[in-house]
Amino acid sequence: MDQVKNTFKVPYEHPLKPNPTYKKSVAYFSMEFALDQALKTYSGGLGFLAGSHMKSAFALNQNLIGIGMLWKYGYYDQGRQRDNSMKASFREKMYFFLTDTSIRFQIHIMGKDVWVHAYYLAPEVFNTAPMFFLTTDTEGNDAEARAISYHLYDADAAVKVAQCIVLGAGGARLLDELKYEPKVYHLNEAHSLPAAFYLYQKYQKVPEVKKRLVFTTHTPEEAGNEKHDIQFLDRLGFFAGVPLDTVRKITGIKDSIFSHSLAALRLSRKANGVSKLHGEVARQMWGSYDKICEITHITNSQNKNYWADKYLEMARQESDVEAIATRKKELKATLFKTVADQTGRLFDPNVLTLVWARRFAAYKRADMLTWDAERFLRLMRNEKYPIQIIWAGKPYPKDEGAIQIFNRLHYLSYLHPNMAVLTGYELALSKLLKDGSDVWLNTPIVTREASGTSGMTAAMNASLNCSTYDGWICEFARSGENAFLVPVAEGADVNKQDMDHLFDLLENEVLPTYYDKPDVWKKMVLTSMNDVGEYFDSDRMAAEYYQKLY
Incomplete structure (x- = not known):
């Protein structure tokens, strides 16, 4: 989605003067954000929740920025077939209210270097925290690489993993490109877990990763806590160049099936469920695993x-x-x-x-x-x-x-x-x-x-x-x-x-x-x-x- 370039300054400075209560700098990673009807970067409840969070961060003058994905076709446009059965349509979305940061960089995905391009949503547009959106639909990428950022939650497992790499490792790399070093990296669900491996590459010490990482788990559903073959993830570049032996050592996952949520719980200093009951369910669900972080609860809310x-x-x-x-x-x-x-x-x-x-x-x-x-x-x-x-x-x-x-x-x-x-x-x-x-x-x-x-x-x-x-x-x-x-x-x-x-x-x-x-x-x-x-x-x-x- 290449657009007219606007002026954007690096190093980036948070444009809102933070309330002293909320002065610690935070980068909030989420696969979806529901910020406004005009911006189709969400599918459902996770996005609605993240959107409300960004609106409240703005209202409270919190030192927080959001990092998400710019989905070319959004989730999908829901309509009807001629017989009135449901029809899923995919139409290219154009957003002239986004600022082109001109920031482009490459990360290794699917065995090749893929260009990632960053766009910016200023706080005053929709009264949100400052937002950055990443896309691979940019010059220099082949059709396969461009398609990574086409569909939210792509049905192809390899593409969906690639989306996680762009959000997580790409989002962490963006912060380096911005020369913006947050104290906290907040992973809203485990989609952005590759950020943890990017940080490990950067600091080479697990305590340095844990010091920065917090994690929110949103579901007790099996399908919502993704698992993949660890070799499959490695081939796609999920571990940001960290060798497999090291991945196993720092996550404690020894077998071939890699649990994204479990790794997030072991590489974060603290995690939370999203209601009092869910906190209890999450502690019961993960409590038998060793070396996980504390799981508290923060009940979801809406703006x-x-x-x-x-x-x-x-x-x-x-x-x-x-x-x-x-x-x-x-x-x-x-x-x-x-x-x-x-x-x-x-x-x-x-x-x-x-x-x-x-x-x-x-x-x-x-x-x-x-x-x-x-x-x-x-x-x-x-x-x-x-x-x-x-x-x-x-x-x-x-x-x-x-x-x-x-x-x-x-x-x-x-x-x-x-x-x-x-x-x-x-x-x-x-x-x-x-x-x-x-x-x-x-x-x-x-x-x-x-x-x-x-x-x-x-x-x-x-x-x-x-x-x-x-x-x-x-x-x-x-x-x-x-x-x-x-x-x-x-x-x-x-x-x-x-x-x-x-x-x-x-x-x-x-x-x-x-x-x-x-x-x-x-x-x-x-x-x-x-x-x-x-x-x-x-x-x-x-x-x-x-x-x-x-």
């Missing part, structure tokens, strides 16, 4: 200044439940214009609207409500307590199982005028759905969701969470007071129990409260908005990273 509707927030501050209810209907009407545009359905702002919207992954169980066809039909045709349900979210474009669930939900919606499945779940649509939902549905298998922050931003916008007891919900929800909790399943058939409990909850508590006890509903909404408050605002989270990790 309230970005997400919260200002009129709802003013009404909350005045405890004006009627003003909240009035504004909520206005926001529902706005969302329903998008529903009508995409699906041809006219939804009613007076009807309870339930939304399930997040990344389509098996453990999140998007279609749980449809597993019992008879009970679902009864719910959708309930004349006493009418309901409207909206689904949205992006399956991984190569995950055929998740895409089939998305398509089945869409085709099922043909039978129900009060059911809609939307496409294009990015920041803008996410904001509309948080604004326009009455109930935010969250159905992960318990202990499988590390944090799951979408319900926070829904609560900021007067939507009540209806959720299984997992992730951040354990630190927030009190059933019947500020949320509706699905009882924790016991025994073998967790899916069946969770589904039955969810239907019971909707039929016997959620819908009757909304229609028969509007004063109780309004009180719950106000309590939820107050409780999500400061603790689940990313300003608290960004401050806590300095206090507990940096």
